[in-house]
Amino acid sequence: MLYQVGALTFRVSTPNIHEVELEAAADYVAKDVIGVLRPLESVGEGESMLTLRGRLFPRKWGGTSSLDLLERMRVSGEPQIVVRGDGRNMGWWVVARYREQHSYLGTNGVGRQIDYEVALKKSPKAATALGYFSTIMRLIG
Secondary structure: OOEEEOOEEEOOOOOOOOEEEEEOOEEEEEOOOOOOOOOEEEEEEOOOEEEEEEEEOHHHHOOHHHHHHHHHHHHHOOOEEEEEOOOOEEEEEEEEEEEEEEEEEOOOOOEEEEEEEEEEEEOOOOOOHHHHHHHHHHHHO
16 A cells, blocks of 8 residues: 555555655745844744645556545545555545546547546544534435
8 A cells, every 4th residue: 555545555566656746835924123133923833735646557457446436535625634655544544636648549538548636625623423424425425
């Protein structure tokens, strides 16, 4: 396992990830002081983004159902638990943006190569019990 996002497991096989980018920030407020550089006061954690990039070859190995699952996670707006392959719990994240690009289109309009990117935004709260239930129901159908 490379990463687990909610119910979706990214593996070395399909669906895989070939690039991960983590951007974390801290928020500060500047205080006005006469005659010196304005000191900064930490006001907490800033916005964090986790971007996962991968590539599918659906005619050889499938994986398009995983892309559908990512889209359903985005639409639900529910926080998803993210776990890295080494077991590190990265906390709760929402799917803020999802993009896919099809290349070498087949006769059905699906690309023989699909590049995708999932941008996750850190969530300050976990999913609610109702959120869990609705997510499971969306996954089922």
